[in-house]
Amino acid sequence: MAAPAAPQRHVICMKWGTKYGPEYVNRLYAMVRRHLCGDFNFVCLTDDTMDIRNEVQCLPIPPLKLPSGIPERGWNKLATFAADLYGLKGTALFLDVDVVVVGPLDDFFTQPGEFLIIHDYKRPWRITGNSSVYRFELGAHPDVLEYFRGHFEEIRHRFRNEQAYLSDMLHRQGKLAYWPQDWCPSFKYHCIPRWPTNYWKQPFVPQGARVVIFHGECNPPDALAGRRNRRFRHIEPATWVAEHWRE
Structure with missing residues (x-):
């Protein structure tokens, strides 16, 4: 009997606006390729695919329909929690586009936990995570995005940014866990x-x-x-x- 297929692994980043050029995506892909063994799918959710290398699957950023003129605060990242993110299935590791990968990434996919994120650097007594690196099962937390869309005004007044909201939501559900402290230094x-x-x-x-x-x-x-x-x-x-x- 053939062995069951391994769960699909995705590495996801986001690029919008003009702050970061395509070289950030291209270099991030190359760093992941050097430090992650085996097969994976690299996805960039973006509003501009120009000059991004062919190995990267570029997809539009799902719209959040936020009011115009408000500070962005990273809210776009919550789009990764769509119930159906372009049909992608499996485990997703999100990386900010401006990180530098310096060591092996395989353990980020096997570390126990439903949802893993960096623990806050400056105030470690708080539950808040830093969302530069987080891992989750695609489609497993649609309530994060659904509640945000339905209660945006409440959320923007309670939470400074998306990582504070995200950490609070998953902590209250008992699903929040943190990476080992030395893996993701600032x-x-x-x-x-x-x-x-x-x-x-x-x-x-x-x-x-x-x-x-x-x-x-x-x-x-x-x-x-x-x-x-x-x-x-x-x-x-x-x-x-x-x-x-x-x-």
């Missing part, structure tokens, strides 16, 4: 040497890191060039970014 909090050594030591990859998260102050090209978008917060060039953030 570039801002964990990779920059302490003052004053940041003036002569370059940022480093923490031991055990697999996906480095860039949020707030700089993106991978900024880190590579030694740019930090805050005054009096010096960093040396993070030359290791070039080793990983490439096609």
